[in-house]
Amino acid sequence: MTAISPLAPPHFPDLPVVSGVRLAAAEARLRYTGRPDLLLASFAPGTTVAGTLTRSHTAAPPVIWCRALLGDGDGTARALVVNAGNANAATGEQGHAAVLQTADAAAALVGCRADEVYVSSTGVIGEQLPVETLTAALPAMHARLADDTWPEAAAAIMTTDTFPKGASARAEIDGVPVVINGIAKGSGMIAPNMATMLAYVFTDANLPAAVLGPALRRGVNRSFNAITVDGDTSTNDTCLLFATGAAEHRPVARAGDPRLQGFRAALEAVLTDLAQQIVRDGEGAQKLVSITVRGAASEAAARKLGLAIANSPLVKTAIAGEDPNWGRIVAVVGRAGVAFDQARLSIWLGGERAAKDGVADAAFDEPAAARHMKGQEVDLAVEIGTGPGSATVWTCDLTHGYIEINADYRT
């Protein structure tokens, strides 16, 4: 068995208080012992919410619950409950009942309606959630809610993540400062029996759900929807954005209001930071890989091609092997279902152009490209010559570590 040399984990950042948000973590022993596995967050009255949820058609009961709240509710939230170790997926009616029981218990503590309580789960698929154990832990957690417990909160939602993930940014809306904090766990269908990418973002901005939603979807498309570890979308993927409204800026009613420019940029920065942390913690990851596609018909087409390259086992193993093998990228471009002009196809490894006009570039400095690929951060770029669309996606390399974590494990 070869040694795993993971990318160095980033330090957990110093997250500021978000007025109106309080959190508590606990060791509820739903599956793990000796570590926190349950998160309760409470939000000030009037907190608005927007979310993006897995497109999986085997979505877990907590995802179906959140989707119903986001779609039919009034766009407000008063609490969030997240457990790690059990995905509450493929659990049928009993799974749905467990979600409702969780929401009822949290609502009674916080003093709100059950449909103001958002619920997420991550972990094993196909086992019933020990919901009595979960709800029994909530009262003590409610008594300990605090506004500075971000590291504990980020740790409580981890499954086989090797480090907690947090990010923060500041912006101004109409001249009034606002803060955005985010926590997340990784990544794709990540671990032996675990599932799910979860991310929760909290701001004191005073924005209605109708304004939060478009900002979140745009940011998620450019961050969480632009990363991949193994291409396996999970049954539980969830990203929720809560806005407490504590910041005293003037009302903003439209998603396209230009006063939101700084907020949107800060939100995208937080989401991208979290997304890249998830890739850095990808199973067996030794390298963080950025793939930029230019010259596509649209941003969406560029992202589609970028993700096809990022999901190719042959590209990911070539990167693990530090092999400047651009022919494998040509093959992916050809099969990705994206319009391109082969006569205008160019490929760069690091800053070195390997292919030009669809064939080998005679001036390719292969030794320089090989040196670039020995680093922990690898940049690939592809120009496909059909339009103005561009996008960047991130992935990690495919290594023995991935096989060790996913195959050498036994249930």
Added chain:
Amino acid sequence: MTAISPLAPPHFPDLPVVSGVRLAAAEARLRYTGRPDLLLASFAPGTTVAGTLTRSHTAAPPVIWCRALLGDGDGTARALVVNAGNANAATGEQGHAAVLQTADAAAALVGCRADEVYVSSTGVIGEQLPVETLTAALPAMHARLADDTWPEAAAAIMTTDTFPKGASARAEIDGVPVVINGIAKGSGMIAPNMATMLAYVFTDANLPAAVLGPALRRGVNRSFNAITVDGDTSTNDTCLLFATGAAEHRPVARAGDPRLQGFRAALEAVLTDLAQQIVRDGEGAQKLVSITVRGAASEAAARKLGLAIANSPLVKTAIAGEDPNWGRIVAVVGRAGVAFDQARLSIWLGGERAAKDGVADAAFDEPAAARHMKGQEVDLAVEIGTGPGSATVWTCDLTHGYIEINADYRT
């Protein structure tokens, strides 16, 4: 580094003569030394041809040549030239010129038109083909053409295949016996720098191209299009079927003629045999995995879901780890883009039902399923409850061997 325990290679079968087909292999040293890397086949006048080619939009010049001949030609073939070690892909105009030069050289030897010469290449992408070296080897090969050189022919088209692949079947058309031989190489974008699945099938049946085509496409959909090693479609995938017409049965003009029933079944048997050999020789393969999907809206939908399961790194590593982790299959079903009824979803590992009605089956005999997964042949089945469509696909597990072959290699 862990040991690789590949599946045992099958014995190369004893392929009979196909009247009208002669073959010669040679060590042309296009890239390899000490092994054959060039195949020349000649066909009797009047030989018809049908083919399926890669859908890649970075298709290599030899694929583009074959597509033009199949589309615009008269459906006849007199020769086939295949080289291993260089894919002649991403080679632009110079690559196209090399194909034409190859066809001209073979046509002069065989005594036919250049547009009756089919050409294939497999190997490194992005390097120009040493076409003078190739054509210089052809005259001596032409002098050695013989009807019994099937093992040499199958060996000459290998890249990193670990064994040559051949299959044969007999059938009757209108009471007259016909024979079908096939040779192939593996599999997907298979190797460090190599590419391509190639298969050539030869029969003495007397059938026009318009009849061969539908029979071949139906068979390929159920064989080569139902296997995957790594999901990476190559730039050079090619399957050609040549029919010399030496068998003296009465003419068959329609693809749907019921007299072709036995021929179609025998052709599908040859194609499926070759396809399974390719999977058995998949990089790092330790297990041959059959995945059957039932209850889909159509056969195509069933195959799409089967291939999504077969391409999931998490499913493939679970199989490598002999882990009866059916939750990973639930996740793939949910994201595969195929209509299903979660309340009627069932999953079997071996003969053991793990999930029923979308949740864990309380009667699941997990130890029995775990025993099944320790074997070299693993069967998975999924029932999705929406229609009559079913399909079976084949793949291999994802092991350290795959990483070793693709990442530990250096150019």
